[in-house]
Amino acid sequence: xxxxxxxxxxxxxxxxxxxxxxxxxxxxxxxxxxxxxxxxxxxxxxxxxxxxxxxxxxxxxxxxxxxxxxxxxxxxxxxxxxxxxxxxxxxxxxxxxxxxx
Amino acid sequence: xxxxxxxxxxxxxxxxxxxxxxxxxxxxxxxxxxxxxxxxxxxxxxxxxxxxxxxxxxxxxxxxxxxxxxxxxxxxxxxxxxxxxxxxxxxxxxxxxxxxxxxxxxxxxxxxxxxxxxxxxxxxxxxxxxxxxxxxxxxxxxxxxxxxxxxxxxxxxxxxxxxxxxxxxxxxxxxxxxxxxxxxxxxxxxxxxxxxxxxxxxxxxxxxxxxxxxxxxxxxxxxxxxxxxxxxxxxxxxxxxxxxxxxxxxxxxxxxxxxxxxxxxxxxxxxxxxxxxxxxxxxxxxxxxxxxxxxxxxxxxxxxxxxxxxxxxxxxxxxxxxxxxxxxxxxxxxxxxxxxxxxxxxxxxxxxxxxxxxxxxxxxxxxxxxxxxxxxxxx
Numbered sequence: 312x313x314x315x316x317x318x319x320x321x322x323x324x325x326x327x328x329x330x331x332x333x334x335x336x337x338x339x340x341x342x343x344x345x346x347x348x349x350x351x352x353x354x355x356x357x358x359x360x361x362x363x364x365x366x367x368x369x370x371x372x373x374x375x376x377x378x379x380x381x382x383x384x385x386x387x388x389x390x391x392x393x394x395x396x397x398x399x400x401x402x403x404x405x406x407x408x409x410x411x412x
Numbered sequence: 413x414x415x416x417x418x419x420x421x422x423x424x425x426x427x428x429x430x431x432x433x434x435x436x437x438x439x440x441x442x443x444x445x446x447x448x449x450x451x452x453x454x455x456x457x458x459x460x461x462x463x464x465x466x467x468x469x470x471x472x473x474x475x476x477x478x479x480x481x482x483x484x485x486x487x488x489x490x491x492x493x494x495x496x497x498x499x500x501x502x503x504x505x506x507x508x509x510x511x512x513x514x515x516x517x518x519x520x521x522x523x524x525x526x527x528x529x530x531x532x533x534x535x536x537x538x539x540x541x542x543x544x545x546x547x548x549x550x551x552x553x554x555x556x557x558x559x560x561x562x563x564x565x566x567x568x569x570x571x572x573x574x575x576x577x578x579x580x581x582x583x584x585x586x587x588x589x590x591x592x593x594x595x596x597x598x599x600x601x602x603x604x605x606x607x608x609x610x611x612x613x614x615x616x617x618x619x620x621x622x623x624x625x626x627x628x629x630x631x632x633x634x635x636x637x638x639x640x641x642x643x644x645x646x647x648x649x650x651x652x653x654x655x656x657x658x659x660x661x662x663x664x665x666x667x668x669x670x671x672x673x674x675x676x677x678x679x680x681x682x683x684x685x686x687x688x689x690x691x692x693x694x695x696x697x698x699x700x701x702x703x704x705x706x707x708x709x710x711x712x713x714x715x716x717x718x719x720x721x722x723x724x725x726x727x728x729x730x731x732x733x734x735x736x737x738x739x740x741x742x743x744x745x746x747x748x749x750x751x752x753x754x755x756x757x758x759x760x761x762x763x764x765x766x767x768x769x770x771x772x773x774x775x776x777x778x779x780x781x782x783x784x785x786x787x788x789x790x791x
Binding site for chain 2: 314318319323340341362363366367370371373380382386387389399
């Protein structure tokens, strides 16, 4: 992981419940930023600032031990939703004026 | 249970038939050049794909990277074959965006595998997974409609790791019996992943964002900025400089406005190209701040040219307030293209920066108006 690939500090919404975790390691498989490691047969968060909130871990954790407020980390999409009051989407799937992803 | 060996019907030279393929654009790609033949699968006729990426593919990739052309560039969802797959061959899952599909098939030389293409509306795997179109429901639907349980004897499918935000592996297994193995992030590692017994190294699991990765994204950063904002900006500048007591004077509009039109272009390039390229060396994590720094640095460089030397204090302040912020705004849009920015961070940036952008735009406009009034000797 290169150092510049870290976004704002202390904002990621990732939460891990140690009670629910069984140490199966699925989160280590799906996380694209090496946020997790296994310690004493439990998953731990190595560095929360590396998390980009893609939601892969929460989606695939069989025990519901992970939660994250997932969404598009895209300024254009969020500005769009502010202007229109709708959900943040980049408009990619609408097949018009797609400005991102 | 075993499936009889498939009969592949190889493409005959000069064969112009459309086969099972639907042309994606009128007059364009009647038959996919990468389809080397067809085969009868359980669920009907399907294509065998070439593992070569040709010059025309590369030209299309270039267009995908540089124009809105990519929005229409889809591959028909369903089952495909690479090589001569049989009932124990691996099944790979991909998105129906041409660029995603090509990245996969060119890594399959010498492999005999099945490919299941999901209908992601022409969007790449990762973005589609974020939206849920590369998702559990769609994967289950394609597995079912391809009758995959009769195409192969085993029950394993390889899903790209970046598809994981949309796929619940547990549910897929419950609904179809197929066990999802998350493959590597990059298609180029797929062979090694399979050979290692469906094991990915930590490197294969990690997404990167090197110089080349960032560079290919920059045209699609310039494009929306030029389309959405620049025409309005250019109009405002030309009106501001052309507007004289005698009416709109085109000569004044051009002579006075031209340096500012160029500075507008420079600030867009600073935000859309320079900031992404220099990402690792520009200080601070905030993209708005990074863009502002690159913007003001570009402005300093530009100001060394006589063309951009400001004689009016109002225009001087206008220049140094407006253009770095324009770069900042454009750079902030790049958060949508990186491999590491998350929604909470972008929201925080917007909360702080949007009011600044709005106030400074108003101030910039006022400075222009005051400059005009001074020029007309009203003030």
